[in-house]
Amino acid sequence: MQPVILVTTDRRDGGPAAPGPRVRPKRAEAWVNEAMITMVREAGGLPLLLPPGPADVGRLLALADGVVLTGGYFDIHPSHYGQEVLGRLDRVEAARTDLELTLARACLQGGVPVLGICGGHQVLAVAAGGSLVQDIGTQLDGALEHEQPTDPATPWHEVPITGIARFFLGDRMQANSTHHQAVADPGTLQVCGRTEDGVVEVIAGDDPGFALGVQWHPEHLHQLAPFQALIAAATRQA
Secondary structure (H helix, E strand, C coil), rough: CCCCEEEEEEEEEECCCCCCCCCCCCCCCECCCCHHHHHHCEEEEEEEECCCCCCCCCHHHHHHEEEEEEECCCCCCCHHHHHCCCCCCCCCCHHHHHHHHHHHHHHHHHCCEEEECCCCHHHHHHHHCCEEEEHHHCCCCCCCCEEECCCCCCEEEEEEEEEHHHHHHCCCCEECEECCEHHHHHHHHCCECCCCCCCCCEEECCCCCEEEEECCHHHHHHHCCHHHHHHHHHHHHH
16 A cells, blocks of 8 residues: 655745636645655655645644655744844745644654655754754855756755665765755754765654655655655555
């Protein structure tokens, strides 16, 4: 039986208006990139999309065998890790962040397999009691460019993999880069990969269950390994 995987989604105030003579104004949408759904399916999971907003997380996790925190164009407000805003702060989506942090904490405490991608990787760190670099460009001297000017369907840098994440990802991964925030402290998780400038790209944990965070978007590079690791753990959970 396919494990059921909760996949968090983003929101936007309005998608594109329909062309033509019909009146179809832009309206708020919950959405996720189709590539994310494709990766979950190809890895053997059954995706169940979860929109932002209030939710009974306990009931949801009773229905699911694993979780993907999908990331996207948003920042986690520094108040979630006990800091003031120190500089650049992009789009904040409070309802989504509140839901994902609650979901991530429940997964980490209850041993539910969870994969965090890009912003979801940062959510995992904060949920584990850690903190973030609020803006790489102004806070980390000598940092590389982490907001690539090219299509993220192409790699931007390489990440050597260490620790327990090597069992899931191998010795190194090609990564795209679309972020200005980064993990500073992974909390109870462990750092398992950094770029050459020291920016954290992989975090992981196995107590009490599988948790993996990657700072890039593997779905755009068609990298199945992170999703296969989640599905394997979720299958054991099912």
